[in-house]
Amino acid sequence: MGENKAKLMRGGIDMLSFSKQLLTDVGIKDIVVSGNDYQVPDIIANGGPVAGIYSVLQHYRPAAILALPVDLPLMTASALSQLKIKGELSQKACFFQGHNIPLYLPNNGYVELFMSQAFAKNTPLAPGENPQGKKSGPSFKALLNQVPHTSVVPDKISHLFNTNTPEQWQQAKARFK
Incomplete structure (x- = not known):
């Protein structure tokens, strides 16, 4: 993108605030933002989004996570609510068909086992230790x-x-004007 997607403006608010509002609208009370410049710094530098979830799980130990990226400007609270309810009722990871995120993820033994195996060999890195900035963590x-x-x-x-x-952002802006 060439710039921080969380700071892109959608209407009169930035995408991070828009995303937080969506989560609030579906009843999420404890909203946590992961990343080095936010509430929960990455435990694994350049580990990618799954490593961000791992960091949140290590720090807060929530019963479940509803992970929402900041690059979905056309997302609605209704769609997220559908995902959350299905995940809560099934007590399984839940996502939209064909898309791995947004993701409802219960914090259960399956998730703990995956995370412990995926990150056991990864030791925390100081910023700059992975100079190429390559994502080193597992995928969704x-x-x-x-x-x-x-x-x-x-x-x-x-x-x-x-x-x-930037082209996709311009296409999205044309849809929400």
């Missing part, structure tokens, strides 16, 4: 291959429009 696909999961068919696929490039 690897996580979901090891934990019980279910998927939800989204009401609208457009809710999952991901903005990873």
Whole structure:
């Protein structure tokens, strides 16, 4: 993207605030932002988003996580609520069909086993120790291959429009104006 996606403006608010508001609207009371510049610093430097979840699990020990990236500007509270309810009822990892994130992830023995195995060989790195900035952690696909999961068919696929490039961000902006 070339800039911090959390600071991109959607309407009158930045994407981080937009994402937090979505989580609040679905009833999430304890919203935690992971990353070195936020509430929970990464335990594994450049470990990727699963390592961010690992960091939150190590720090807070929540019963479950509803992980929402800041690059889904067309996401709705209704869609997230559907995902959360399905995950809570099934007590399985739950995601939208064809998309590994957003993700409802119960903190259970399956998740703990995966995380302990995935990060056992990874020791915390100081910032700058991985100068290439390469993501070194496991993918969501690897996580979901090891934990019980279910998927939800989204009401609208457009809710999952991901903005990873300036061109995609411009396309999204045209949709929410």
